[in-house]
Amino acid sequence: MPWCTRAEIREVSNDAQKIHDDIRHGRLIIHAHADDNGTTVAVGTYRDSGKSVYLHGENHLRQIADTFGSPAQALTSFERFHGDTMRPGPAPLTDSERAAAEARASLGTRDTEPEPPAQAPEMVPAYAADAGDHDAILDQFLAAHGDWEKWRTFTDDTTHAIHESQTLRIERVHETHPRETAWTVAAYETSVSDRMWHLTATGTIPAPVLQTLKHHLADGDGWDTAIGSPSNEKTVTTATKPLTDAGWKHTIDGRWIRWTNPSEDAGIQFDAFAAQQPNSTLATWTIWAGPSIDHPTWTVTASPYTPSSLMADVSETLAHETGTRRPHTAGAARRTSLVASPPAAPAVAAGPATSRSR
Known part of the structure; x- marks a missing residue:
């Protein structure tokens, strides 16, 4: 890749390594592979998201060249272009992959x-x-x-996703502690104005909930509804209607209004006092799941002015959507305990990041 900068080479290699790890650990299931004029191509589907991808290249040059909405669509397209050399399952290991596997096996008894x-x-x-x-x-x-x-930032520990309008921004902090802030979404009235609303999510937020947030941001109305009055009775009712319809328990404790599921291991809390303090650091909305709101497995917090339509989408997901959960083994628990606590996550900056990558 002589035409790439050092940073671009690093990013391509990192992406290729991530694809390799996803295949190796069973997160990306390869349906078929083929030879494309001397280059290996393949098609597969991610277990968690259900997204199907078309892979091109080998080793440090492997990349996602296209995406599909379903495995059937992906396989149909793959067969149309590579039917003459198409073979089921993943391609044989390359020399580099075989050497790496042998090296891992020789380092100890874990593998x-x-x-x-x-x-x-x-x-x-x-x-x-x-x-x-x-x-x-x-x-x-x-x-x-x-x-x-x-x-991407120079240290590669943070990714910023910025809408072309410059009024909606996503910050993803990589390698955070599972219960620390890993996501921050912020909306602005203009590209140079103060922040209108924001929400944060921990690194353990379930994939279906995270995808709901992304889908809402992609709809294009996240910033259109950012300007208005703080949350009131009407917006709160709209935001939590799916929970009420699903029979979640509704309680009031002073300034806090809560909706809790029947098993009491998930809920949404609205802080009426924080809702009237737009410049406060207190969270107006707290979405959680786990043993209790004080000891959650994951949380999402949102400020005043957060669109009620966004909160309603999340409520709908909590009340009616499902996802997959893989049983945790003892080995997985031991690996989790080795994660070190990272520095605190920075806030989303008002200006663009210092380094750009597509």
Whole structure:
């Protein structure tokens, strides 16, 4: 890649490594592969998101060249272009992949220890689903919506996604502690104005809930509804109607209004006092799931002026949508305990990031 800068080479290689890891760990299932004039191509589907992808290249040059809405659509297109060399399943390991596998096996006994039988994922309510691959969800969102642009910082620990209007921005902080802020969405009246509303989400937010947020932002009305009065009775009723319709418990405790599911392991809290303090750091909305709101597995917080339509979309997902959850093994629990706490996540900047990448 002599035409690429050092940073671009690094990004291409990082993306290729991520694809390799997704295949190796079973997150990306390869349906078929083929030879395209001496280059390996393949088609597969991500388990968590259901997004199908067309892969081109090998080793550090492998990349996602196209995306599809379903495996059937992907396979039909793949067969049309590569039917003469198409073969089922993943391609044989390259020399580099084989050498890496042998090196891993020779470093210790971890890879040689028998793994427990893989358990099939179970269908659960959306609020109890696995987080999935957040970086893949963001990449798929950007690939599907050309009106958003991707920016990376020099340290590569943060990705910014900025709408072409410059009034809606997403910050993704990579490698955060699971319960620290990993996502910040901010809306502005103009490209140079103060922030109108924002929300944050932890790194453990379930994939179905994160996808709901992305879908709402892609609809194009996230910033149109940003300007108005703080949350009032009408907007709160609109935002939580799906929960009320689903029979979630409604309670009032002083300034806090809560909606809790029947099993009391998920809910939404509205802070009436914070809603009237637009410049306060207090959260107007808190969405959570886990043992309790004080000890949640994941949380989403939102400020005053957050569009009620966005909150209604999230409520609909919590009340009626489902997702998958894979049983956690003892080995997975041990690996999770090794994660170190990173620095605190920075806020979304009002101006563009210092380094650009598409």
